[in-house]
Amino acid sequence: MSSPDTSARTAVAPEPPPPVTDDRPLHQRPEDGQLLAAKLVPLRRPGQWISALALLVLLAMFVHTLLTNKRFQWDVVGSYFLNGSIVNGLVLTLWLTAAVMATGYLLGIGVAVMRLSGNPVLRSVSFGFVWLVRSVPPLVQLLFWYELASLYPQLSLGIPFGHEFAMVRTAHLFSGILAAFVGLTLDVAAFASEIVRGGILSVEHGQTEAAEALGLGRARIFRRIVLPQAMPAIIPATGNLLIGMLKATSIVSVIAVQDLLYSSQLIYNQNYLIIPLLLVATLWYIILTTLLSIGQFFVERHYARGSRRGGSGGTGFWQLFRGNIPLFGASGANGAAGGRSGRELAGLS
Amino acid sequence: MSAVEQTQEPLVRIRGLRKSFGANLVLDGIDLDVREGEVTVLLGPSGSGKSTLLRSINHLEKPDAGFVEVGGEIIGYRHHGSRLHELGHRTITRQRAAVGMVFQQFNLFPHLTVLENIIEAPVAVRGLTRKSAAVQARELLERVGLDGRESAYPRQLSGGQQQRVAIARALAMEPRLLLFDEPTSALDPELVGEVLAVMRDLALSGMTMIVVTHEIGFAREVADSVVFLDGGRVIESGAPADVLDNPGHDRARAFLAAVL
Numbered sequence: 001m002s003s004p005d006t007s008a009r010t011a012v013a014p015e016p017p018p019p020v021t022d023d024r025p026l027h028q029r030p031e032d033g034q035l036l037a038a039k040l041v042p043l044r045r046p047g048q049w050i051s052a053l054a055l056l057v058l059l060a061m062f063v064h065t066l067l068t069n070k071r072f073q074w075d076v077v078g079s080y081f082l083n084g085s086i087v088n089g090l091v092l093t094l095w096l097t098a099a100v101m102a103t104g105y106l107l108g109i110g111v112a113v114m115r116l117s118g119n120p121v122l123r124s125v126s127f128g129f130v131w132l133v134r135s136v137p138p139l140v141q142l143l144f145w146y147e148l149a150s151l152y153p154q155l156s157l158g159i160p161f162g163h164e165f166a167m168v169r170t171a172h173l174f175s176g177i178l179a180a181f182v183g184l185t186l187d188v189a190a191f192a193s194e195i196v197r198g199g200i201l202s203v204e205h206g207q208t209e210a211a212e213a214l215g216l217g218r219a220r221i222f223r224r225i226v227l228p229q230a231m232p233a234i235i236p237a238t239g240n241l242l243i244g245m246l247k248a249t250s251i252v253s254v255i256a257v258q259d260l261l262y263s264s265q266l267i268y269n270q271n272y273l274i275i276p277l278l279l280v281a282t283l284w285y286i287i288l289t290t291l292l293s294i295g296q297f298f299v300e301r302h303y304a305r306g307s308r309r310g311g312s313g314g315t316g317f318w319q320l321f322r323g324n325i326p327l328f329g330a331s332g333a334n335g336a337a338g339g340r341s342g343r344e345l346a347g348l349s
Numbered sequence: 350m351s352a353v354e355q356t357q358e359p360l361v362r363i364r365g366l367r368k369s370f371g372a373n374l375v376l377d378g379i380d381l382d383v384r385e386g387e388v389t390v391l392l393g394p395s396g397s398g399k400s401t402l403l404r405s406i407n408h409l410e411k412p413d414a415g416f417v418e419v420g421g422e423i424i425g426y427r428h429h430g431s432r433l434h435e436l437g438h439r440t441i442t443r444q445r446a447a448v449g450m451v452f453q454q455f456n457l458f459p460h461l462t463v464l465e466n467i468i469e470a471p472v473a474v475r476g477l478t479r480k481s482a483a484v485q486a487r488e489l490l491e492r493v494g495l496d497g498r499e500s501a502y503p504r505q506l507s508g509g510q511q512q513r514v515a516i517a518r519a520l521a522m523e524p525r526l527l528l529f530d531e532p533t534s535a536l537d538p539e540l541v542g543e544v545l546a547v548m549r550d551l552a553l554s555g556m557t558m559i560v561v562t563h564e565i566g567f568a569r570e571v572a573d574s575v576v577f578l579d580g581g582r583v584i585e586s587g588a589p590a591d592v593l594d595n596p597g598h599d600r601a602r603a604f605l606a607a608v609l
Contacts, residue, residue: 210456210515213407214470214522215446218438224469228460306460306502 076276080267081283089263090284096259097246099181104188105238111193113222116200126193133190139251141187145179146255180252188245195237199230231303239296243289250281260284358421360385360526360557361406365415368401368581375401377581378415383526388558390568390589393578394604399561402578403528406559407448408441419448420525446474449519453531455511457503457518463490464499467518475522482521489517493547509540513547520551527551529560563608569593577601 030038066072080086114126133141149171158164174182203226211221253262264277361383368376375398383389391399404410406417408425416433417424424444426433436444458466467489468482477485490496493513503511512532519527529548533541545567552558552571562568568575568589575592577585579600585592596602 204456206452206454206456207458209409210450210452210458211470212409212442213445213448213450213452214518215442215474216470217442217473220473224473225458229458303460306462306504 071275072279073273073276074279076273077279077283080264080273080277080280083267083280085258085263085267086260086280086284089258089260092258093246093249093260094288096177096180096184096249096252096257097242100184100188100249101242101245103181104185105192105196107185107189108192109196111189112196112200115193115197130190130193133186138183138187138248139254142180142183142251142255145174145183146176148174148179176252176255176257179255180249180257184245184249184252187248188241191241192238195234195241196230198237199234200226202233203229228303232300232307235296235300235303239292242296243292246288246292247285357384359383360420361559362418363402363406363415364418366402366405366412366417367414368398368405368410368412375581376405376412379578379581379583381576381583381586383557383559384573385525385557386555387573388552388560388571390572390575391559391561391578392563392565392568392575392592392601392604394600397578398581399578400530403450403530403559403561406526406528407445407450409450411435419444442474446470446522447525449522449524449527451512451515451519451527451529451532453534455503455508455515455535457511457515459503462500462502463495463506463514466503466514467521470518471521486517486521489520490514492520492550493517494543507540508536509543512536512544516544516547516551526557526559529558529562531561531563533562533564565593565605565609577604579604 111126111129114122115130117123136144149169152170154167155170155173156164156167158166207225207229208221211225216225249259250261252259253265256262258266261281264281268274268277359382361381363379363381366376366379367374375396377398379398379402381389381402391402393399401410405412406419406424408417411425416426422444423433425436425441427436427440458469461469464483464486467486468477468479471477471482471485472479487496487499490499493516495510495513495517498506498510498514503514506514516527516532532548533544536544541564545564548558548560548567549571560567560572572589574587575585575589576583577592577596577598579598584598585596585601592601593605596605
């Protein structure tokens with residue numbers, strides 16, 4: 001950083017702070033010119049330095065043990081990182097997450113619209129659905145769907161209480177992967193519906209009225225006017241849910257679906273290299289989560305159009321990154337772009 | 350207005366309109382006629398039912414009794430035998446498209462640019478192409494004195510500019526009737542004039558307008574008739590000079606003394 005920052009750092013010198021109370025008589029007040037010429041000295045915050053130092057020491061210890069503890073077996077981690085069955089598990093985790101989120105959100109939007117409708121039956125049913133699904137742990141739901149065959153040995157398609165067109169044995173239909181898909185989708189739908197409902201409620205009613213007064217149809221009002229304005233409220237929670245679901249898919253390992261975690265488990269059950277293989281899975285989860293977080297940033301920026309925060313003058317991704325990691329970013333040429341956190345570090349003096 | 354138009358069937362006919370919210374009776378049997386090309390200003394203390402009356406005209410409020418007719422068509426209902434059947438969304442949507450509305454809080458779509466705000470309904474409802482809708486939108490922006498601001502977002506405009514965009518947006522549907530719900534009440538005082546000027550031009554161009562406002566000067570200068578509401582009833586109506594300078598009703602006199 002340039003000169004203002006260095007001057008702030010030199011002000012850290014441990015000289016005693018000037019007395020805060022002004023006990024000089026009134027007639028000895030300084031001239032305005034003196035006050036205008038006086039240099040501003042920021043308040044010293046020794047606590048910030050102590051806490052920062054303590055954290056840096058802990059961080060160094062953590063990195064040190066990662067590198068020096070031979071039992072992490074980083075060479076084994078490296079050799080299994082792109083192992084065939086690990087990559088297959090990774091692919092399954094990815095598409096299961098994508099399929100569950102996409103289907104779950106479609107359902108969730110429907111449930112949210114039902115919950116906001118004027119029809120009391122639709123409202124109650126959607127409320128009941130959300131209540132039930134949120135009340136049962138996803139792992140239990142998954143097991144129920146996996147064991148559906150023992151509850152309903154056969155499933156058939158037909159007129160309610162009447163003629164049947166097609167029939168299938170449940171055990172054939174509900175493999176582990178379908179059970180995983182259905183169970184997780186319902187879970188996402190329940191949570192997504194609440195997220196979407198909150199977003200819709202955050203849009204002023206005047207927007208709908210203005211669109212109605214223009215003669216726009218109900219579906220178009222929802223799609224073009226309400227939903228885009230609900231998005232800024234929906235996206236952060238959705239990013240949270242998506243990242244949560246990416247990791248929550250690891251519970252499918254209990255019904256023998258070979259996702260990223262279960263693939264690692266299958267390997268370490270044979271060679272007992274438990275920690276390195278768990279690290280392989282962990283590293284992949286970290287990489288995927290990082291990519292999703294970056295994606296979320298760009299989607300949020302897209303939907304901030306027209307808002308005070310958005311527009312062309314908004315913060316770029318790297319500016320945001322440097323703002324949040326000032327230790328690495330603030331030394332860059334353009335410290336001012338580091339945002340609030342960067343300035344806070346400079347103020348740590 | 351000329352004698353020829355006086356003999357015409359009024360564009361807007363309201364008869365026996367009643368509406369209450371819970372125990373609160375807001376409209377207590379309103380009768381009102383508005384002729385084509387006329388400007389009607391609704392005056393009255395807050396809570397007198399002006400806004401509810403205005404919102405009933407494009408069915409944003411459903412009446413409890415009575416009816417609103419625009420261009421000979423009952424709004425929101427279909428007469429059949431001894432009943433008024435509520436219309437489906439599609440038909441009500443079509444009826445609304447013929448009646449433009451300008452709101453106190455502008456209600457522009459903040460995520461769309463000025464141009465997108467204006468062309469949204471013409472493209473979706475009137476079936477214009479984006480191109481021809483944009484040509485029309487630019488003409489309208491010029492008419493309200495905002496040419497060149499088409500790619501701005503609403504938040505980048507002043508309140509007066511936003512309200513003028515809202516007027517352009519309503520005009521883009523080529524409505525037979527424009528409703529204004531206190532269009533200048535949310536504006537800083539120095540911005541009121543620019544919106545009133547646009548409304549004055551519209552009135553001169555022959556647009557039929559019903560305006561809820563507290564701008565007595567606008568009523569005196571532009572209105573063809575002034576209707577004074579109190580307690581959900583019309584207590585005074587007529588030419589602006591008669592109602593504003595010579596109110597017969599105590600309540601009207603008290604209100605005018607307070608706002609003038």
